[in-house]
Amino acid sequence: MNLLHVGLVADPASPTQMAHRIKDLDPPKGERHGGWDVEVVSEPFTTGSEDVDTALVRLGDQAHQHEWDLVVGLTELPLRDDDGRYLLVEADPHQRTAVLSLPALGGLRMQARTRRAVRTLVGGMADPTSEEEHRILLPRFGGRWRLLAGMVLANRPWLLVPGLKSALVAALATGAIATINSTVWLLAGSLSSWRLLVATIASVALVVAWLVIDGKLWDHPDDDSAEARERSRLYNISTLVTLTAGVLICYAALYVVNLLWALFVLDPSVMGGYLNTSLGYDDIFVLAWFVASAATVGGGLGSGLESDEAIRAAAYSKREEERRNRLAHQRNSDRRQSGRGPAGRRR
Structure with a gap:
């Protein structure tokens, strides 16, 4: 044989x-x-x-x-x-x-x-x-x-947080400061559960939108064909799902870190006496929830300190990153060529 x-x-x-x-x-x-x-x-x-x-x-x-x-x-x-x-x-x-x-x-x-x-x-x-x-x-x-699930998992959304180091530092700093702020305590205590949930959804949506806009992550069709439009829709959905999953992982991590920090440095009875109200350890869990929303927004703004390349590397698989870089280079070349006359001079 x-x-x-x-x-x-x-x-x-x-x-x-x-x-x-x-x-x-x-x-x-x-x-x-x-x-x-x-x-x-x-x-x-x-x-x-x-x-x-x-x-x-x-x-x-x-x-x-x-x-x-x-x-x-x-x-x-x-x-x-x-x-x-x-x-x-x-x-x-x-x-x-x-x-x-x-x-x-x-x-x-x-x-x-x-x-x-x-x-x-x-x-x-x-x-x-x-x-x-x-x-x-x-x-x-x-x-x-x-197919979409396979594309999202190939993008490894759990690597979004360590891939955006500046955003992570900004989120942790925001959370640490907000935790010991008396005004934040009052705001957290005044919010109902459904408002805290809305704050969570809004903060995640805001950060995802910011990452897409700031990192130029939105895919555009190569041409006007139905196939190109469908391909772009698929890539854009996978991008949004990847970023949403990554930001939710970031949110959960921030909640845990803020909760541990608050339990370590705060005494509810002391803070309650300062604010002339009755506070218990259950209020710390609510505080950590509210602070996680604020810290997530702070982290999203901190992502602006990262380069576009760093954001794409954190959001895409290697194959998808190379594909988008190639298309961006091709579009830039086309724009440069369209701005030149037959002799190579700008019109």
Whole structure:
């Protein structure tokens, strides 16, 4: 039995890490080949084009260059067919090339799901008699949300807080000062639960809006086509969900820190005597809630101290960050060219 040489070409960062985790693939039982020799190459094969056919051509070039029998590409790019349906897999069985969209796996149990999908792809392309589907569509109902969940998890919203160090320092400073302010105590005590909830929602929404505007995170269609508009909607929804999840994590962390700080430095009876009112430890929990809202807004304004690149790096996966940087560079080039005459002079 001959050894099957398999190439895994992965976009940089997370897809490359995933490829290295699953490179010890074993062939399915009954496989005709003696084994699989899997080689991983980190290559941005989807850069500059979001067309799946172009990606397959580039994978074919990689297979020829490395003398692989077949090749599978791993990308964080959402794939769509000509009818606008989202894809998990697109393959060219004749060229023995296939591309797998990692976000379409849903974002959970990624290593197991990716391993299973790649093993199925390789086994199907290696066996000419296989009846495996060469194009796997996501469900029409629910497929878009599964893809969106995968994109959000690929963006790793939990890394938003450490990625914005200036914002975090501003939020902690705001919370520390507000906790020992008597006026803040009076305001917190005067607010009902529903008003505190509104303050929470408003503060999170304000920070998300500020990050989108200040970091220029809103995606614009490349052209007027329906496909480009749908792609931009998908990216913008994933951005908003990513930022909202990240800010909510920040809010919860600030609440815990402010609560611990207040319990450590404050005595409700002393503060109550100063304010001529009766206060207990339950009021400290309400205070921490109110202060978390104020500190979240302060942290959002502090994000203005960060560069646009730092904000994008904290909000996007590496693949998405590179894509948006490329599009921004292309738009700037187009604007510069439109401002010049045929001889290169400005009009």
